[in-house]
């Protein structure tokens with residue numbers, strides 16, 4: 001059954017000039033980066049949803065930084081998988097290509113993706129809570145509470161936390177991309193975190209051909225084609 005659907009998507013891609021791809025934590029699962037909602041999404045006794053919030057940071061910045069430093073260490077050792085690489089191949093082949101990722105791990109960039117929007121930020125970037133200055137730092141031995149080099153105030157991860165708004169420019173670009181491409185891939189996202197969760201339905205309404213790739217599909221009937229499987233196994237079969 002899946003072979004038939006894969007051929008259908010291959011044919012569609014061969015005739016397509018524009019592709020928009022939305023990725024979530026699932027695409028990095030096979031690189032060994034845990035998703036938030038799986039069993040491995042637990043850290044100590046906390047869930048990600050309890051730590052990745054502005055309230056948690058206000059209450060206990062050191063705890064939140066400790067969690068991010070643990071995640072940075074985990075991600076630093078990981079490499080892109082066949083799914084990240086297949087998307088680089090697609091970008092090199094299809095005339096108009098836009099990648100939108102909810103991931104903060106930087107693995108798409110490491111694989112070589114170029115036309116990319118990191119909607120939720122990047123775990124290697126930090127922002128001053130006072131003056132807003134942004135820095136990129138790949139160090140795995142940050143101080144317990146990293147401070148701004150300009151004003152000595154507390155730095156925070158430059159990540160969009162639960163309950164925070166997406167940068168308006170990113171949102172506008174993402175929405176426009178979802179409406180103005182012929183085909184959309186939705187890969188490894190649970191469809192729970194807004195606004196990305198609504199991108200597929202917005203694309204669908206605009207007449208875009210939507211393909212979902214996920215071992216536990218979540219778009220419930222909205223996708224034109226559902227490829228039920230792991231991203232790193234399914235994407236290379238599309239032949240790019």
Ligand code: NAD
Pocket residue numbers: 023024025026027028029030033034035036037038102103104105106120187188189190191192193213214215216217218229230231232
């Ligand atoms: P999620 O953890 O809520 O859901 C993961 C999804 O991936 C699920 O639908 C699951 O069925 C699917 N999945 C699991 N293994 C897969 C595989 N091998 N191939 C394809 N799909 C697979 O993640 P989400 O929907 O991206 O949302 C959670 C939020 O957490 C996001 O905003 C993201 O910023 C953040 N997050 C990022 C990372 C990362 O950067 N790698 C990791 C965890 C969470």
Ligand code: ZN
Pocket residue numbers: 128129130131132133148149150151152153
């Ligand atoms: Zn500052």
